[in-house]
Amino acid sequence: xxxxxxxxxxxxxxxxxxxxxxxxxxxxxxxxxxxxxxxxxxxxxxxxxxxxxxxxxxxxxxxxxxxxxxxxxxxxxxxxxxxxxxxxxxxxxxxxxxxxxxxxxxxxxxxxxxxxxxxxxxxxxxxxxxxxxxxxxxxxxxxxxxxxxxxxxxxxxxxxxxxxxxxxxxxxxxxxxxxxxxxxxxxxxxxxxxxxxxxxxxxxxxxxxxxxxxxxxxxxxxxxxxxxxxxxxxxxxxxxxxxxxxxxxxxxxxxxxxxxxxxxxxxxxxxxxxxxxxxxxxxxxxxxxxxxxxxxxxxxxxxxxxxxxxxxxxxxxxxxxxxxxxxxxxxxxxxxxxxxxxxx
Numbered sequence: 001x002x003x004x005x006x007x008x009x010x011x012x013x014x015x016x017x018x019x020x021x022x023x024x025x026x027x028x029x030x031x032x033x034x035x036x037x038x039x040x041x042x043x044x045x046x047x048x049x050x051x052x053x054x055x056x057x058x059x060x061x062x063x064x065x066x067x068x069x070x071x072x073x074x075x076x077x078x079x080x081x082x083x084x085x086x087x088x089x090x091x092x093x094x095x096x097x098x099x100x101x102x103x104x105x106x107x108x109x110x111x112x113x114x115x116x117x118x119x120x121x122x123x124x125x126x127x128x129x130x131x132x133x134x135x136x137x138x139x140x141x142x143x144x145x146x147x148x149x150x151x152x153x154x155x156x157x158x159x160x161x162x163x164x165x166x167x168x169x170x171x172x173x174x175x176x177x178x179x180x181x182x183x184x185x186x187x188x189x190x191x192x193x194x195x196x197x198x199x200x201x202x203x204x205x206x207x208x209x210x211x212x213x214x215x216x217x218x219x220x221x222x223x224x225x226x227x228x229x230x231x232x233x234x235x236x237x238x239x240x241x242x243x244x245x246x247x248x249x250x251x252x253x254x255x256x257x258x259x260x261x262x263x264x265x266x267x268x269x270x271x272x273x274x275x276x277x278x279x280x281x282x283x284x285x286x287x288x289x290x291x292x293x294x295x296x297x298x299x300x301x302x303x304x305x306x307x308x309x310x311x312x313x314x315x316x317x318x319x320x321x322x323x324x325x326x327x328x329x330x331x332x333x334x335x336x337x338x339x340x341x342x343x344x
Contacts, residue, residue, distance in 0.1 A: 002037045006079035006104075008063070008093050009042035010086045012050035016265070017242035018207040019180075019289025020111050023156070024085065025051065026181045027109065028058060031081075039077060042085075043092075049242060049263075065092055075100040083107045087114065087146035094149055108146060108153040112286025113160045115140035120283035120306070121211065135167060144168055147175070154178045156287050157310030179310075180292060193298040194272050196339045202228075202332070203274035203299070205240040205264060205290045208248050212284035213241060219280050219325075221251050221258060227329035229257060232336065238274065240264040271297040276319070276336050280328055281307040294318070300342060302332045 007028070014021040031038055040053050041061040053060050063070050074082075074097055082097050082104050084090035090108055097104055119134035128134075147153045147164070153175050155161045161177050164170040204220065206213030217239055225237055236257040241248075244262050252260040264270045271277065277294035281304050291311055294301045300319035308321045320331040335341055 003035065003081070004077060004079040005031050005036040005038045005081045005083060006074065006077055006097075007038065007040045007083045008085060008089045009040055009044065010089050011044045012040075012042055012046045012060075013053070014047065014049040014242070015051055016267070017049050017263070018210070019287065019292070021051070022289060023109075023111070023180060027083065027154075028053075028056070030181065032057070036081070039079070041073075063093075070096055071100055079104050081105045081107060083109060084146075084150070085109055086111050087143045090146045090150060091142060094146070098149075105152075106150045108150040110143075110147075110153055110155060110160075112156060112284075113143065113163060114285070115143050116160060116163060117212070117283065117285035120285070124215075124283045132167065135163070140168070144170065150174075152176055156180070157285070158313070159310040160285065180287060180289075182292070182296070185296065190298070196275070196342050199273060199275040199299075201236040201238055201274055202276050202278055202336070203238050203240065203271060204278045205267060205270070205293065207243060208241045208245060209243045212281050214245075214248060215283070216279060216281050217248065217251065219282060220278060223325040224278070224280060224329050224332075225256070225258060227326060228332055231329075231333050235336070237278070238270065240267075240270055267293050268297055271299050274299055275342070276332060277301040278332060279303040279307045280325075285309075287311060300335055302328060302335065304328075 013024040015025045028038060039059040039061055041063045043063050043065045070093060078101060087108060097106060115135060115137055118139045119137050120130050123130040123134045147170060155175050155177050156179055158177055161175055164175055165172055208214050228235055236259060238259050238261050240261045242263045244260060249260050271293050277299050279288060279290055279301060284306055287310055288307050291301055291303060295318050302320045302322060304323050305321060308317060319335060322328040322331050
């Protein structure tokens with residue numbers, strides 16, 4: 001009898017729009033290799049950027065919040081494993097799964113620690129240092145409760161694993177470290193990447209619905225990019241991302257070399273065209289897809305401490321980690337101009 005997996009998605013996967021979308025596709029691939037019959041269900045409206053899951057043999061089902069129709073659906077499907085995409089989906093549907101499929105294994109994919117991200121964002125708004133008082137927020141109560149209701153929670157960052165075990169005293173048997181699952185880059189692919197002299201300009205990329213991404217672009221515009229342009233008056237920053245709002249598009253200024261490019265159909269191509277990736281993230285959590293895209297495409301980065309969190313392990317960063325805007329700008333210029341450093 002074939003094993004059945006039900007994924008309850010917060011949104012429909014958009015691997016070209018967000019790191020979360022890419023991660024979901026990786027998880028689907030893992031379960032397919034284990035011969036699971038997969039059904040993806042979501043209460044969210046589907047955008048034009050959503051991946052066509054049917055094309056890879058995954059069933060797609062629209063479900064409703066607070067509707068008993070889900071009870072009949074899940075009872076009939078009778079999955080062996082239910083994967084909740086973020087704790088909000090476990091809150092909404094977990095109790096119904098427990099009631100109608102008590103033997104199903106319940107797995108939570110946290111994506112990132114929402115309580116950590118929200119706490120950092122609030123500390124940033126308050127212009128105060130982030131501490132435990134910001135971590136132990138109302139989101140944390142909901143998130144930790146969800147982790148305890150599940151059999152296993154997948155954590156994308158070692159830093160967040162430590163926060164759960166040390167700050168929240170979550171037993172390590174309930175959590176599993178599972179970062180992005182990426183194929184090893186072959187030497188042939190590495191050698192085929194564009195070299196320093198065939199690249200130009202700076203790049204940043206990220207889904208603009210994600211507040212840390214918008215804030216990073218605003219920070220670039222107001223504090224960092226003017227310092228870079230002062231020394232590199234012909235430099236351009238190309239900003240890519242899905243769902244650019246009116247306030248984002250208003251930041252576009254060709255005279256300043258600040259270009260809002262919008263959705264990138266091929267992230268690898270635009271990343272390979274660029275010389276340096278900028279990611280001055282001031283609050284957030286999880287792993288940063290833009291930095292992984294940069295590494296994959298041989299593009300060095302300048303990022304912040306929060307941007308680099310959980311990214312490099314015991315390895316050196318492929319660029320610089322700086323929080324001071326003046327130092328950030330200076331390191332960016334140095335990396336842009338120094339071919340030996342760029343190749344280092």
